[in-house]
Amino acid sequence: MDRSLADTTRSLEKLGYRMTPQRMFVLRAVDESRGHVSADDIFASVRAQFPRISFSTIYRTLDLLQEIGLITKSDLGAGRVQYHRADEAHHHHLVCQRCGGIVDLDEQELEPLWEALRKRYNFKACERHMAIFGNCRQCQS
Amino acid sequence: MDRSLADTTRSLEKLGYRMTPQRMFVLRAVDESRGHVSADDIFASVRAQFPRISFSTIYRTLDLLQEIGLITKSDLGAGRVQYHRADEAHHHHLVCQRCGGIVDLDEQELEPLWEALRKRYNFKACERHMAIFGNCRQCQS
DNA sequence: GCGATAAATGCAACTATTTGCAATTGCTAA
DNA sequence: TTAGCAATTGCAAATAGTTGCATTTATCGC
Numbered sequence: 001m002d003r004s005l006a007d008t009t010r011s012l013e014k015l016g017y018r019m020t021p022q023r024m025f026v027l028r029a030v031d032e033s034r035g036h037v038s039a040d041d042i043f044a045s046v047r048a049q050f051p052r053i054s055f056s057t058i059y060r061t062l063d064l065l066q067e068i069g070l071i072t073k074s075d076l077g078a079g080r081v082q083y084h085r086a087d088e089a090h091h092h093h094l095v096c097q098r099c100g101g102i103v104d105l106d107e108q109e110l111e112p113l114w115e116a117l118r119k120r121y122n123f124k125a126c127e128r129h130m131a132i133f134g135n136c137r138q139c140q141s
Numbered sequence: 142m143d144r145s146l147a148d149t150t151r152s153l154e155k156l157g158y159r160m161t162p163q164r165m166f167v168l169r170a171v172d173e174s175r176g177h178v179s180a181d182d183i184f185a186s187v188r189a190q191f192p193r194i195s196f197s198t199i200y201r202t203l204d205l206l207q208e209i210g211l212i213t214k215s216d217l218g219a220g221r222v223q224y225h226r227a228d229e230a231h232h233h234h235l236v237c238q239r240c241g242g243i244v245d246l247d248e249q250e251l252e253p254l255w256e257a258l259r260k261r262y263n264f265k266a267c268e269r270h271m272a273i274f275g276n277c278r279q280c281q282s
Numbered sequence: 283g284c285g286a287t288a289a290a291t292g293c294a295a296c297t298a299t300t301t302g303c304a305a306t307t308g309c310t311a312a
Numbered sequence: 313t314t315a316g317c318a319a320t321t322g323c324a325a326a327t328a329g330t331t332g333c334a335t336t337t338a339t340c341g342c
Contacts, residue, residue, distance in 0.1 A: 004317065016288090016289080017289075017290090017313085018258065018288095018289060018290075018337095018338065018339085020289090020290065020291085020337085020338085022290080022291075023290090035205075038328095039328080039329080040328090051264075052291090052292080053291090053292090054291070054292045054293070055292095055328095055329085056291080056292070056329090056330075056331085057290080057291060057292075058295080059328095059329065059330075060290085060291090060330095061276045076217070079216050079299090079300080079327080079328075080327090080329090082330085094258065094262060094264045094266075096264075097267065102263055103262060105258075105262070107247040109254070109257060109258075109261075111250070112253060112254070112256070113250070113253070113254050115272070116250060117235065117246075117250075119244070120250075120269035121235060121244060121277075121278075122277070122281075123235045123237075123244065123273075123275055123276070123277055123278070123280050124275050125235075125273050125274070125275035126238065126274050126276070130270075130273075132258070132264075132266050132267055133266070133267050134258075134264055134266035134267040134268070135264070135265045136262075136263070136264055137262075137263035137264070140263075140265050144290095157318090157319080158320090159307095159308070159309080159318095159319060159320075160317075161307085161308090161320065161321085163318090163320085163321075164320095179283065179298095180298080181298085185310085192325075193321095195307080195321070195322045195323070196298090196299085196322095197299090197300075197321080197322070197323080198320080198321060200300075201320085220297075220298075220330080221297085221298060221299095222298085222299085222327090238328095269315080270314090279321090282289095283342100284341105284342085285341095285342090286339105286340090286341090287338100287339085287340085287341105288337105288338085288339085288340100289325095289336105289337085289338075289339095290317090290335105290337070290338090291332100291334105291335080291336070291337085291339085292333105292335085292336095293332105293333090293334095293335100294331100294333095295330105295331085295332085295333105296316105296329105296330080296331075296332095297328100297329085297330070297331090298327100298329090298330100299326105299327080299328085299329105300325105300326080300327070300328100301324105301325085301326070301327090302323105302324095302326090303314105303322105303323090303324095303325105303331095303337095304319080304321105304323095304334100305320105305321085305322090305323105306319105306321070307318105307319085307320070307321085307342080308317105308318090308319080308320090309316105309317090309331105310316090310317090310318105310320085310336095311314100311316095312313100312314090312315090312316105
């Protein structure tokens, strides 16, 4: 991540939040992550260095980090939500309901839709890491 | 619903499932519903006539009805999943993350995207009742 | 520094949903 | 009709995630 701790602290303070040790540890865990991680992954990773942390703090912090745009959240239907650093290439997912396979979809594929929603509905879609369910090539009967 | 009980029974049997009293009651509750209903709504409605029904059966039956295409399921971010008869006009939702407002979006708005996914990824998106999060006109700062 | 105030935490309880399992039910074929 | 087998059920326990609340921690004006 190019963002420094100071940058993040500033983002938080701009919204009236504070930087705390717990948040620093979660931030570090997110920072070191690659690809999708679950709240449980983050919990395990933080807990190794900060044993007193609770699950509620993990969830609350992850929501916060999403709010300031540092991570995105997405439910790929596997029973647990996945988190993802926002600075890794923006992308979405095609999730096959039969085989469970996941294909990445570039942000730009959705641009025309976002554009249409902006124009026709005055709705600004958040560029959130989205999951589209259906069937992949192999699983279409 | 134009579908008769016999039609549904046939759809179930085609997949190796059976029509049971519990399923008939859930079906009836779905049939009488308008717009979005939660599993809890269905549970309450069925329970009034069939007190021994359990929540697991409700959930399992709703999943089944989705599988045979009678209902669609969607998570509008309100903490509980909403179910919707598939024969009511297909639509999707624009959910405002600030005010919680929900605007309906016609199926056809997504057609170009489905088309692109079919062509470029050979992926057949299921026409599932989708939620797109973002900010509505009033809530854009 | 010191007290007031607000934010953040951990814990325990709660919500919605899913799952494992033993018991029940319902086809099917002899 | 009955045995056998698979599908279905209810229940209780598990899961992911959220929430209320009392306590702790930080910040700010004095």
